[in-house]
Amino acid sequence: xxxxxxxxxxxxxxxxxxxxxxxRDRPIIxxxxxxxxxxxxxxxxxxxxxxxxxxxxxxxxxxxxxxLAACQTITFLTGGIDLSVGAVAxxxxxxVATLVGHLGLGPSLAIALSAAALAGLITGIGVGVFRVHPLxxxxxMSLIVLGLSNVWQLIMVQTGAGVPKELRWVGSGSIxxxxxxxxxxxxxxxxxxLLMLRRTGYGRLLYAIGDNPVASRLAGARSWQVLxxxxxxSALLAGIAGFLWAGLTNVANVNLVDxxxxxxxxxxxxxxxxxxxxxxxxxxxxxxxxxxxxLSSLLTVLGFPEAVxxxxxxxxxxxxxxxxxxxxAES
Amino acid sequence: MTAAPAxxxxxxxxxxxxxxxxTWLVGLLGLLSALLVFTKLINPGYDLTGVQNLGISILPLAxxxxxxAIVVISGGIDLSLGSIMxxxxxxxAAQMKGQSEEFAIVVVLGVMLLGIVIGAVxxxxxxxxxxxxxxxxxxxxFVWAGFALLVLQRPGGASAQWLKDLxxxxxxxxxxxxxxxxxxxxxxxxxxxxxxxxxxxxxxxIGSNRLAAFRSGVAVGRTRISAYILAGLFAALGGIxxxxxxxxxxxxxxxxxxxxxxxxxLxxxxxxxxxxxxxxxxxxxxxxxLIRTDMTFMNMNTxxxxxxxxxxxxxxxxxxxxLEIRRTRP
Numbered sequence: 001x002x003x004x005x006x007x008x009x010x011x012x013x014x015x016x017x018x019x020x021x022x023x024r025d026r027p028i029i030x031x032x033x034x035x036x037x038x039x040x041x042x043x044x045x046x047x048x049x050x051x052x053x054x055x056x057x058x059x060x061x062x063x064x065x066x067x068l069a070a071c072q073t074i075t076f077l078t079g080g081i082d083l084s085v086g087a088v089a090x091x092x093x094x095x096v097a098t099l100v101g102h103l104g105l106g107p108s109l110a111i112a113l114s115a116a117a118l119a120g121l122i123t124g125i126g127v128g129v130f131r132v133h134p135l136x137x138x139x140x141m142s143l144i145v146l147g148l149s150n151v152w153q154l155i156m157v158q159t160g161a162g163v164p165k166e167l168r169w170v171g172s173g174s175i176x177x178x179x180x181x182x183x184x185x186x187x188x189x190x191x192x193x194l195l196m197l198r199r200t201g202y203g204r205l206l207y208a209i210g211d212n213p214v215a216s217r218l219a220g221a222r223s224w225q226v227l228x229x230x231x232x233x234s235a236l237l238a239g240i241a242g243f244l245w246a247g248l249t250n251v252a253n254v255n256l257v258d259x260x261x262x263x264x265x266x267x268x269x270x271x272x273x274x275x276x277x278x279x280x281x282x283x284x285x286x287x288x289x290x291x292x293x294x295l296s297s298l299l300t301v302l303g304f305p306e307a308v309x310x311x312x313x314x315x316x317x318x319x320x321x322x323x324x325x326x327x328x329a330e331s
Numbered sequence: 332m333t334a335a336p337a338x339x340x341x342x343x344x345x346x347x348x349x350x351x352x353x354t355w356l357v358g359l360l361g362l363l364s365a366l367l368v369f370t371k372l373i374n375p376g377y378d379l380t381g382v383q384n385l386g387i388s389i390l391p392l393a394x395x396x397x398x399x400a401i402v403v404i405s406g407g408i409d410l411s412l413g414s415i416m417x418x419x420x421x422x423x424a425a426q427m428k429g430q431s432e433e434f435a436i437v438v439v440l441g442v443m444l445l446g447i448v449i450g451a452v453x454x455x456x457x458x459x460x461x462x463x464x465x466x467x468x469x470x471x472x473f474v475w476a477g478f479a480l481l482v483l484q485r486p487g488g489a490s491a492q493w494l495k496d497l498x499x500x501x502x503x504x505x506x507x508x509x510x511x512x513x514x515x516x517x518x519x520x521x522x523x524x525x526x527x528x529x530x531x532x533x534x535x536x537i538g539s540n541r542l543a544a545f546r547s548g549v550a551v552g553r554t555r556i557s558a559y560i561l562a563g564l565f566a567a568l569g570g571i572x573x574x575x576x577x578x579x580x581x582x583x584x585x586x587x588x589x590x591x592x593x594x595x596x597l598x599x600x601x602x603x604x605x606x607x608x609x610x611x612x613x614x615x616x617x618x619x620x621l622i623r624t625d626m627t628f629m630n631m632n633t634x635x636x637x638x639x640x641x642x643x644x645x646x647x648x649x650x651x652x653x654l655e656i657r658r659t660r661p
Binding site for chain 1: 334410456460461462463465466467469470471472473474476477478480481535587592596602632634635637638639640641642644645648649652653658
């Protein structure tokens with residue numbers, strides 16, 4: 001169960017000391033502490049704002065972000081990155097909004113997800129077979145997807161677009177007036193991803209390829225197949241996040257999710273997944289997405305403009321990545 | 332790649348050797364001539380004004396590409412170039428607005444210094460935090476873009492007249508755009524001395540084998556920071572050229588980061604570092620710009636132009652990496 005020799009056993013018992021060891025082996029514990037600190041800070045600044053409905057708003061925003069961050073997490077594990085998630089997610093939301101009037105909800109969801117899967121397949125072939133650097137491949141793919149979405153927008157401009165009410169409910173509605181409805185979509189996805197990474201051979205292959213590509217090839221792993229499947233999964237996840245985003249904002253726009261690409265990278269980095277591959281997991285990423293959403297809310301409460309938010313996010317990524325690099329390099 | 336075939340190459344004649352070493356460059360120049368002929372065919376009116384516009388329109392991307400090439404040769408990558416250009420452009424535009432022509436000289440020098448500082452911050456962070464260059468520069472791209480938004484919330488500012496005149500029109504002959512002369516002079520003044528010096532050799536050395544370079548006594552950290560500083564300087568010049576050609580400063584980063592990566596790879600610089608030069612990427616910039624011009628002539632949808640741009644980017648890198656795989660596994 002513990003995987004191949006040389007594969008990092010991410011579930012090994014803790015055998016280290018102090019905060020440094022904690023950050024290395026169980027990053028989720030200090031991260032939850034940081035999250036509580038941030039909520040406490042908001043409560044100090046504006047006690048009236050921390051309410052159950054505020055928590056609902058935070059969770060509804062964090063859910064699509066954490067799904068995009070999951071795309072980054074699984075691609076980071078292999079030493080890759082997926083910067084096309086913004087374009088793919090915007091595309092699926094826009095597709096559904098424009099198609100639902102003609103085809104009904106089911107078929108339009110299916111068409112949107114197939115388009116996402118096709119984009120993921122091409123990305124996967126580029127990365128896995130042609131060994132294009134994932135960063136370049138996904139940036140190029142996001143240009144292609146964005147351009148084609150724009151062409152589609154020109155074709156569909158006469159028919160008008162509207163986010164279907166079912167998606168609006170899933171994205172922004174709630175069950176029994178308190179539980180965000182998007183948890184219905186989010187929970188099964190995260191459970192599946194968690195099981196995939198921890199309990200399946202495919203999940204272990206992701207860690208293996210990221211940790212040592214040569215060793216995993218010699219051990220018989222066909223990395224190109226793993227990578228093609230990986231980028232298809234990532235694109236499908238981004239597609240689902242796009243539905244939730246469209247439902248949350250009630251906007252159909254080909255640029256809707258673009259501004260969430262860097263935050264999704266940031267959430268995965270903060271969550272303790274190494275961009276060099278082989279180390280990390282979904283749990284930390286979810287907390288990372290919550291931290292970023294709460295931080296964003298704190299900066300809004302303090303009255304900072306968008307520009308300052310960007311500077312903060314960038315600085316946090318460098319700082320957190322530096323902290324992780326420091327503690328893991330000395331182990 | 333360099334050690335084993337060197338013996339065989341030594342037996343061949345000098346011309347064959349030169350051609351063989353520069354296969355990629357010869358191919359690029361061939362592609363460029365074919366494109367020029369094609370442009371003339373689809374648009375018989377393409378002449379003096381076309382060449383002059385080409386000179387002006389390639390300038391920002393050409394400077395960004397020189398910056399990217401230096402960092403990539405040193406084994407890094409700079410994803411914050413577009414943001415640095417936006418920041419330096421708005422700073423230049425905001426400071427020059429309503430000021431005298433003489434003061435603009437101070438502004439230009441100040442903005443070049445700003446580029447050097449920004450490059451030093453990028454390089455310093457990459458070296459001292461030991462975080463991969465990609466992560467550092469991607470994160471910093473948001474920091475610099477954020478600062479650009481703080482300087483100017485919307486496009487504005489102005490450019491000094493002499494700066495605009497410096498780049499428009501032509502010099503000596505109608506066929507030599509002033510912007511191209513400026514580009515060549517700037518690159519010659521900054522890069523040629525560096526590339527002939529110890530620093531230039533060190534940049535190539537740390538790009539091709541960092542450990543070997545370290546063991547031969549190259550100060551790896553200092554050289555990496557120097558590469559980023561040079562990139563910051565060229566990005567700042569790119570930002571100034573944006574202000575000069577548009578007359579204003581725009582706080583939103585243009586597509587220069589991505590396009591510079593595409594031009595660098597198309598220009599024969601290996602993303603793995605240590606191989607390539609500045610001339611190839613500059614030819615690649617002209618090729619990329621000509622393709623865009625031709626698509627406009629053919630009345631192509633601008634959105635399809637974005638798609639074509641993505642396809643070219645991926646295609647070029649794909650060809651590059653396939654060649655790389657062949658080279659390493661003969």
